[in-house]
Every structure is written in C-alpha cells, then in structure tokens.
Amino acid sequence: MFRNLFRGEKILNRIRQVYAMQKAEKMQELRVFAAQIRLETLKTIGSLGFGHVGGSMSVADALAVLYGGVMNIDPKNPRWEDRDWCVMSKGHAGPAMYATLGLKGFYPVEEAYTLNKPHTNFPSHTDRQKTPGVDLTTGSLGQGMSTAVGAALGNKMDGRDNHVFVFVGDGECDEGQVWEAAQFAAHYKLDHLICFVDYNKRQLDGACEDVMSHGKGIGAKFDAFGWNVIDLPDGNDVEAIYDAVQLAYDVKGKPTCIVLNTVKGKGATFAEPSGAHSSQPTPEQWDEAIKASEAAYAAVKAQ
Numbered sequence: 001m002f003r004n005l006f007r008g009e010k011i012l013n014r015i016r017q018v019y020a021m022q023k024a025e026k027m028q029e030l031r032v033f034a035a036q037i038r039l040e041t042l043k044t045i046g047s048l049g050f051g052h053v054g055g056s057m058s059v060a061d062a063l064a065v066l067y068g069g070v071m072n073i074d075p076k077n078p079r080w081e082d083r084d085w086c087v088m089s090k091g092h093a094g095p096a097m098y099a100t101l102g103l104k105g106f107y108p109v110e111e112a113y114t115l116n117k118p119h120t121n122f123p124s125h126t127d128r129q130k131t132p133g134v135d136l137t138t139g140s141l142g143q144g145m146s147t148a149v150g151a152a153l154g155n156k157m158d159g160r161d162n163h164v165f166v167f168v169g170d171g172e173c174d175e176g177q178v179w180e181a182a183q184f185a186a187h188y189k190l191d192h193l194i195c196f197v198d199y200n201k202r203q204l205d206g207a208c209e210d211v212m213s214h215g216k217g218i219g220a221k222f223d224a225f226g227w228n229v230i231d232l233p234d235g236n237d238v239e240a241i242y243d244a245v246q247l248a249y250d251v252k253g254k255p256t257c258i259v260l261n262t263v264k265g266k267g268a269t270f271a272e273p274s275g276a277h278s279s280q281p282t283p284e285q286w287d288e289a290i291k292a293s294e295a296a297y298a299a300v301k302a303q
C-alpha cells in the first residue's frame with residue numbers, strides 16, 4: 001500500500017513539474033506577444049504621427065493574455081457566435097487592439113498603418129463595422145461598458161457559456177454609465193463578464209486623483225456594487241493577469257473586475273516618463289521609440 005502511495009505521489013509531482021514547465025513556456029510566449037503588440041502599436045500610431053499612445057501601451061500585456069492565451073476566437077470567422085468577446089470601452093486604445101488583431105491574423109497587421117486616414121478601416125476609436133475582429137463600436141466613454149454588459153446578458157439568454165471581456169479606463173470610471181452597467185451586471189449575475197480597469201492613474205486632464213478621485217478606490221466601488229474584485233499590483237505582468245483570469249473563471253453568480261495597476265505609455269520612450277495621454281512626438285522621437293521597442297522585443301525573444 002505504501003509503495004502504491006509513494007508511486008502515486010511521484011506521478012503527481014511529475015504532473016506538477018510538467019504543468020509548471022508548460023506554464024513557464026506559455027508565459028514566455030505571452031511576454032513576447034506583449035512586446036510585439038507594443039512595437040506594432042507604436043508603428044500604427046507612428047504612421048499617423050500622433051495619437052493616444054499612453055493608454056494603448058498600458059493595456060498591451062492584458063491584450064496579449066486574452067488573445068494569446070485565454071480567448072476562444074477564430075480569425076477566419078470573426079463573427080463566430082460562440083467566440084469570446086473583447087470590448088475596448090476605452091476606445092482610444094484602438095491602436096493596441098488593431099495591432100493585436102493583426103498579429104493574430106484577422107488581417108495583415110500593416111493594414112493598420114492607415115490609422116485614421118481617409119477611407120481607412122482603422123479609425124482612432126474601435127468600430128465593429130470597419131475592422132474585422134472588433135466586437136463592439138466604442139469611443140464615447142462609458143458606453144462600451146454598457147454594451148459589453150448587454151452582450152454578456154444576450155449570450156446568457158441564448159444559453160452560451162462564452163465570456164465577454166471589457167476594458168475601461170480609470171478616467172472613464174468618472175462616467176455614471178459605467179456604474180449603471182456595473183449595477184445591472186451584478187443584479188443579473190453575469191459571471192461570464194470580466195472587466196479590466198486600466199488603472200494607470202492618469203487621464204486626459206491630468207492625474208486621476210486631481211481630476212476626480214475614486215474615494216476608497218475603484219476596486220472598492222466595484223465590490224460595493226456586488227462584483228468579485230481582483231486587484232493586481234502589477235497590471236503589466238502577464239502571469240499575474242493570466243492567473244487572475246483563471247480565478248475569475250471559477251467565480252459563479254457575480255461578474256469579476258480585475259484592477260490592473262499599469263504604467264501609462266509603458267515601453268514608449270517619449271510617453272512613459274510623463275504618462276502622457278496623447279502624444280505628438282517629433283519624427284526623431286518616433287524613430288527612437290520604435291528602435292527602443294524593437295530592441296525590447298528582441299531582448300524578450302532571446303530570453
């Protein structure tokens with residue numbers, strides 16, 4: 001009997017080792033993907049010369065986790081009914097979404113270099129009528145949260161178990177519509193809804209604490225509305241984000257809010273130091289930023 005127990009423990013240990021190795025490989029893959037998203041985001045916005053760099057770069061890691069390790073999607077069939085949905089309620093982070101979708105094969109990633117130009121399919125804010133893979137049109141802050149909740153309710157009513165992920169900004173959380181949607185989602189027990197708050201601490205007019213503070217914190221507010229809340233001290237850590245999503249999957253009867261404490265402009269040499277919301281760098285600054293991002297991508301790949 002003891003021999004069998006010992007053999008069983010060895011098998012379990014081996015399974016744990018294999019899982020740990022597989023997870024480590026997956027996390028490295030996601031880190032590489034995040035660096036690639038940042039590089040392509042800079043190229044996309046750089047093709048126009050100005051834009052919302054700060055809030056695009058801060059969500060690259062979460063997008064890498066969703067599209068590289070979590071979501072069920074089919075780039076060849078963007079409207080597949082059983083897919084997982086991702087809604088960029090903070091629609092000005094569209095360039096990061098475009099980079100991600102292009103890298104996943106929804107279209108050639110270089111097509112996004114027509115960002116916000118005449119006849120483009122890549123406007124500054126995400127538009128489901130134009131860009132393959134964009135699930136819902138956003139831009140007017142707060143509305144994407146409401147439509148994401150509606151999508152989650154619709155999927156639930158149709159008997160589907162797919163997930164809806166939605167990104168909201170910390171400045172966006174000044175909008176009352178965010179909290180109407182939060183109350184609705186908790187009341188209808190939309191446990192297949194996961195909201196990421198990009199808590200980079202800055203919004204258009206300055207620091208969030210100066211413009212409109214959130215009292216006891218954004219997480220505390222979601223908790224008060226009846227949500228499960230996971231607060232990540234490092235919202236740019238792909239492994240922490242991945243683990244948080246897995247924990248959210250196990251929660252039944254309530255939606256989950258994952259607060260990402262991120263760095264605004266992360267990886268952009270001209271935006272990260274100041275946390276700029278929108279940037280219009282010189283051509284030389286763009287070249288410097290893209291070269292630095294290329295070097296960062298190469299360094300991560302070499303690990």
